Amino acid sequence: MVAKSYVFLGGACIAFIATVGCIFELSSGEAQLGFGVTSAILALALPLGIGLFVAAVRLGRADP
Template identity: 55%
Template sequence: MYLTPKSGFFLASSCVAAIAAVGSVFELSSGQPDLGVQTTAIILALSIPLTGLFFVAAVRDARANIK
């Protein structure tokens, strides 16, 4: 198995960021986000690139640990 604690952390972080992005889209589309439009938009803007960055980091770490 190639999953290390480090790559597992990156993969879990990618999942959390993706869930935050989807939740932010639903909140913004509802018309009245609980945290306000600006805060929800900031969360969305940060979570989209973080999802990709964490996923790439998880894949790179897993590939580095192939023996």
């Protein structure tokens, strides 16, 4: 695997951790950063994590 794939995979992990944290914050009833900011982070982190994971898998498969 190329180093770029590892970077994408690490970014995906961070984005998914942020996604899970936002879900827990929103489900607790009172988010520390407020509903709007936490929802915005969730709306950005989830597709970013999916995109980075897919890119990492594609790069990993392309490298012989």
